[in-house]
Amino acid sequence: MPLSVQKIASRLTFRQLQVFKAVYDLSSYSQAGELLGLTQPAVSSQIRQIEQALGTPLFEYVGRKLYTTAAAERLYLAVVSIFSTLKHLQTDLAALQGKVAGELKLVAVNTAQYVVPYLLRAFLNLHPDINVSVKVVNRATAVKRLSENSDDLVIMGMVPDEKPLTSLPFLDNELVPVVPTGHPLLKQNVVTPQEFLDSQLLLRESGSGSRLALELHCQDKRFKMPKGMELGSNDAVKHAVLAGLGVAVLPKLSILPELELGTLVIPNVQGFPLRRSWCVVYPAAKHPTPAMRAFIEYIQQNIKQFERMFLRNSQPSKA
Template sequence: MPYSLARLLTRLSFRQLQVFHAVCQHLSYSRAADELGLTQPAVSSQVRQLEHALGQPLFEYVGKQLYITAAGQQLEQAVISIFSDLKRLQMELAEIEGQVRGELRLAAVSTAQYVVPYLLQGFLEQFPQVDVRLEIVNRARATQRLTENRDDLVIMGMPPESNALRSTPFLTNVMIPVVRVDNPLLNSRSLDAQTFLDAKLLIREPGSGTRKALEQWCQQNRLSLNPHMELGSNAAIKHGVLAGLGVAVLPRLSVRAELKLGELACLDLEGFPLRRSWCTVHPAAKHPTPVMQAFLDYIQRAMGGLEQQVYGETL
């Protein structure tokens, strides 16, 4: 039988909740133990104590797979809320002291991974007591994380059109047509965009921001898009071009080193480069933490010099 609230408060500990949350994230006692620096029996013991205090099983095995129970799902939501409130309290107490301190949770689509370091370098110089947690995900996962309110901010191009989201552009994303340096297209005197698009185009999966930008441009210019091969990341596409599998349209930042080394070349095509914007995105109803607000304010202050810093020029 569950304890009363007064007795429950004497039986619970933040460590138990932390252990429980780690097991929820990994659905594995052993991986949770590795993350927390505990033994697997210690993790199991903490969960059993929590289950005994609540009078409900929190996990169950079906075969060899660990699943969270309905009671466990309810507790997980409560734990997320408790830890979020504690983080906010920590930040607000630091703000009272005139400091910005705490955790900044960021997610960035893979194309933005080349931009985020430039943002963080200057920000962390100003606010060295901030801890940053960064997840690199694809666009579909980034959109899902926005729906689940998993992060303080998501950095992406072409954010979903929704009144429930607030997006702020901060840097131009320049996308260019690239080929390997020995590609015959480089010797063509009358190369047009359709010929390039038909030359074994390597492209991202449906839903990718890079692909959506190219699809929109082709539609606006009445060009047909017939991909030769779909690959799951810009890095894979870049290496596909280097291997001679075909041609691609990629963010300039993602191929800057290969262009400089002479391994890839940018074609001079009418209509290119494509220009879109990277944006910070968060739920419109989200109340910014002090750290999140400090980061947003920093980006606004840094916007003027960011393109010069990232591209070496003002676009």
């Protein structure tokens, strides 16, 4: 005999449904536990309680792989619908009070992680009911996520021009040449770009925004860009320069403490710094949510303030 709605509602909790959804999405009890801050036995216990309440199994192991049952497929559709309705309810209730609420999923490329916290501080003061999540990825992953419409907004520097995207530039991104203190190039008043590039150039991985900007600059100016050691993050490149492994082109905002201490120095290289813009990007066909609109409007209204703030921060004090 099928369970009545009242009996199902009395036997299930939202937390149990959240655990079920995590296990379903990740196909793993242990990964679901890591995501939700639960032990694997606690996750197993929650799933067993749901199965007992519904009177049917939801997951089964074949070998070491976890599979879903037909009941789990139906439950998943219901859970997604329930959580979606609750999100809309949160937004609607906030709107009735003249507020903006809901979720805002941001993706920032690696180099933008130095900018995003400063953007969010005042925004969250204005909109405390918006729940913001930030995922930091490399540029290639950001472009892929844009194509898949996985997030609300992406913050990046090198915006793909082959895709239908809406882009809002809001801040200059200076890419500067850097060498460790005491480097021989610092003895020269002016350094040619090719001299700099030939001084054991350290590079980000292929596809990163800062590397792409340098590659395009070299292509445009017909400089030969040598193959150098590749590293997977700006911090890794920075520490490689500090260790004396070579020179690099890095976002100025990512090396302010080292410039302040004098452990990294910007030589006078012709044609530098390279200037790009940080942009807020989303698919052109996307319909912005209230939280998205609030963030976009906040960026538009505060561009001048961001410029002043980051210009001040990017000028190290002189001893």
